[in-house]
Amino acid sequence: MSVNQTTTQAPAPPGEAPDRPVRESHARNWRGGGWGFVVKLVLMALINAFGLLVIYSAFRVENWFILVGMVVIVAAADWIYFSKRTIPLKYLLPGLVFLFTFQIFIFAYTAYIAFTNYGTGHAGTQEQAVEAALIQGERRVDSSPSYPLTVVQQLGVLGFAINDEGTVRVGSEEQPLQDAGEVSGGGAPSEVQGWEVVSRNELLSDPALQQQVVDLRVPVSDDPNEGSLRTRDAVTAAVYLSTMVWDEQAQTITDTTTGTVYHATDHGSFVADDGSALPAGWAVNVGFENFTRLFTDPELAEPIFIVGGWTIVWSVLSVVIPFALGLVIALIYNDARVKGRKWMRVVFILPYAFPAFMSALVFKGMFNAEFGVINDIFFGGANINWLGDPTLARIAVVWVNVWLSYPYWLLVCTGALQAIPQDALEAAEIDGAGKFRRFRSIIFPLLLVSTAPLAISSFAVAFNNFTVIYMFNNGGPAIPGAPFALGYTDILISAIYDISGVSGGRADYGLASALSIIAFLFVGIIAFFSFRQTRKLEEFQ
Structure with missing residues (x-):
C-alpha cells in the first residue's frame, strides 16, 4: 500500500x-x-x-x-x-x-x-424641589379627622391603611391613597389585601422603624396641593396640608400665609420678586457658567489662582528635588569603593515601605508648633508655626513628600546607572574627560533616556497627590475670604474635594467637575509635549 x-x-x-x-x-x-x-x-x-x-x-x-x-x-x-x-x-x-x-x-x-448647577440646593428634579417646598410648609388641617391607622408594608415599602368611615384606604409615599375594601366597626384595619400588617410589637422594638413611620407622608391624591396623610403615634393619622400652593401651568409656588409668589427660573430655583428664594432647587444645564466662574468670579478666581499656581510649583518640586536627591545617593552608593553599600541602600529605601498616609500623620505631629520634635530638637524649642504660616506650611509639606518619594528615584537611578555601558565611560576617561565631564556628557544624558518618561508620570502623580496634602494639613492654612474651605497648601485635586462638599459644607458638583476637566486637560497637555521632547533624548543613544 x-x-x-x-x-x-x-x-x-x-x-x-x-x-x-x-x-x-x-x-x-x-x-x-x-x-x-x-x-x-x-x-x-x-x-x-x-x-x-x-x-x-x-x-x-x-x-x-x-x-x-x-x-x-x-x-x-x-x-x-x-x-x-x-x-x-x-x-x-x-x-x-x-x-x-x-x-x-x-x-x-x-x-x-x-455643564450643570448640580450641587447643594440643586440636586434633583423640579418635581422633587416642588415636593420639598410643599413639605416644608406643611401644617395639620384643622378640620381633618383623626383616622384609625394601621402601618403596613409591601415588598419592604411602608404604607398607611386607614379606616375612612368604613372604607379601607391604603397608600405609600409613591402611591396615593386608594380604596382597598371595607371594614366593620370604627377601629383600624386588621388586614389589607396585598399588604402585610406591621405589628405593634415590631414598631415598639425598632426605633429606626418608628422614625420612618413618623417621617412617612402618604399623598391623599395625585394632586400635591390636596395634602398628605401623616401620623405622630402610629395609631391615628390626619391630613396635613402645605401653606405652599404649586401652580404647574404658571410655574409658581405661592405662600398662602404671606402671599409671596415664587417663580421658577432658568437657573433651577424658585425666586420671589423681592429676590428671596426657596432653599430647594433643581439641576439644570448652565452651559459654560462653571468654567467662566473660575476665572471671572472675584471671590473664587483669586483662591483658584493661588491653588493653581501652587499646584504647578508643588508638582515640579515634587519631581525635581526627590530626583536630584535620589540621583546623588545612587551615585554615591554605586561606587564599588563604598563599604556596606548594599545595607545602606536598604536603609535609604525604608521610607518607601511606609504607608503615605501614616507618614503624613506622623510628620504632622512632628511639625506641631507646641510639642513637635522639629521645633524641640532642631530649633531649640522655638515656637515656629509650621502648620499655620502659608510659606512654612508649603515648605513642610514639600519636605514630607520628598522624604516619601526620593527612595523611588534612588531605585530608578541605581538601575539606570548600572545599565550604562562601562566601555563608553572608560573611553571617555582615556580621552582625558574628568568625572564632571563624564557625568555631564555621558551619564546624565543616558540617565534621562530611561528616567524622563518616569519623571513625566511622577509629575502627573504629584499633580494629583491628594493623600499627602489632605493627611498632613488638610490643605491649610485657610485662604481668607475663599468661598470654599480652600487653603494655601491645597492643590487642584484637594480643592476639587473641598468644592464637592465631601468633607462637609456646601457642595457644588458642577464647579468641581469643571475644575476636574481643566486639571485633566492641563496634565494631558503637559504630558503630550513632554513625551514629544523625550524623543529627542533617544537620538543620543
Missing part, C-alpha cells in the same frame, strides 16, 4: 456496536464542546440578567443614557459570544467594556455634570 493512501473504516453493520475510536471521539467532543457550551450559557445568562436589571432600573429613573448604553453592551455581548465569526472580539470585548465603564463613561459623566 502506498504511504499516500489512507484507509477508512466501514461503519458497523446494523445491530453491532461501533468501533472504539469512533465512540471515544464522540465522547471527547461531547465532554469538551458540550460542557463548555453549558458554562457559556450560564455565564451569558448571568450577564443578561444583570443587564436587564440595570436596564429596568435605568428606565424607572428615566436615565436614558445608561439604558441605551446597557442595551448596546448586552446585545453586543450576545452577538459576539454566540457567533463563530467574532473570535477576536470575544477577547477584546471585556477590556472594551471596562474601558468604557471606568474611563470613557466617568469622563463623559464628569463633563456632563460640569
Whole structure:
C-alpha cells in the first residue's frame, strides 16, 4: 500500500456496536464542546440578567443614557459570544467594556455634570424641589379627622391603611391613597389585601422603624396641593396640608400665609420678586457658567489662582528635588569603593515601605508648633508655626513628600546607572574627560533616556497627590475670604474635594467637575509635549 493512501473504516453493520475510536471521539467532543457550551450559557445568562436589571432600573429613573448604553453592551455581548465569526472580539470585548465603564463613561459623566448647577440646593428634579417646598410648609388641617391607622408594608415599602368611615384606604409615599375594601366597626384595619400588617410589637422594638413611620407622608391624591396623610403615634393619622400652593401651568409656588409668589427660573430655583428664594432647587444645564466662574468670579478666581499656581510649583518640586536627591545617593552608593553599600541602600529605601498616609500623620505631629520634635530638637524649642504660616506650611509639606518619594528615584537611578555601558565611560576617561565631564556628557544624558518618561508620570502623580496634602494639613492654612474651605497648601485635586462638599459644607458638583476637566486637560497637555521632547533624548543613544 502506498504511504499516500489512507484507509477508512466501514461503519458497523446494523445491530453491532461501533468501533472504539469512533465512540471515544464522540465522547471527547461531547465532554469538551458540550460542557463548555453549558458554562457559556450560564455565564451569558448571568450577564443578561444583570443587564436587564440595570436596564429596568435605568428606565424607572428615566436615565436614558445608561439604558441605551446597557442595551448596546448586552446585545453586543450576545452577538459576539454566540457567533463563530467574532473570535477576536470575544477577547477584546471585556477590556472594551471596562474601558468604557471606568474611563470613557466617568469622563463623559464628569463633563456632563460640569455643564450643570448640580450641587447643594440643586440636586434633583423640579418635581422633587416642588415636593420639598410643599413639605416644608406643611401644617395639620384643622378640620381633618383623626383616622384609625394601621402601618403596613409591601415588598419592604411602608404604607398607611386607614379606616375612612368604613372604607379601607391604603397608600405609600409613591402611591396615593386608594380604596382597598371595607371594614366593620370604627377601629383600624386588621388586614389589607396585598399588604402585610406591621405589628405593634415590631414598631415598639425598632426605633429606626418608628422614625420612618413618623417621617412617612402618604399623598391623599395625585394632586400635591390636596395634602398628605401623616401620623405622630402610629395609631391615628390626619391630613396635613402645605401653606405652599404649586401652580404647574404658571410655574409658581405661592405662600398662602404671606402671599409671596415664587417663580421658577432658568437657573433651577424658585425666586420671589423681592429676590428671596426657596432653599430647594433643581439641576439644570448652565452651559459654560462653571468654567467662566473660575476665572471671572472675584471671590473664587483669586483662591483658584493661588491653588493653581501652587499646584504647578508643588508638582515640579515634587519631581525635581526627590530626583536630584535620589540621583546623588545612587551615585554615591554605586561606587564599588563604598563599604556596606548594599545595607545602606536598604536603609535609604525604608521610607518607601511606609504607608503615605501614616507618614503624613506622623510628620504632622512632628511639625506641631507646641510639642513637635522639629521645633524641640532642631530649633531649640522655638515656637515656629509650621502648620499655620502659608510659606512654612508649603515648605513642610514639600519636605514630607520628598522624604516619601526620593527612595523611588534612588531605585530608578541605581538601575539606570548600572545599565550604562562601562566601555563608553572608560573611553571617555582615556580621552582625558574628568568625572564632571563624564557625568555631564555621558551619564546624565543616558540617565534621562530611561528616567524622563518616569519623571513625566511622577509629575502627573504629584499633580494629583491628594493623600499627602489632605493627611498632613488638610490643605491649610485657610485662604481668607475663599468661598470654599480652600487653603494655601491645597492643590487642584484637594480643592476639587473641598468644592464637592465631601468633607462637609456646601457642595457644588458642577464647579468641581469643571475644575476636574481643566486639571485633566492641563496634565494631558503637559504630558503630550513632554513625551514629544523625550524623543529627542533617544537620538543620543
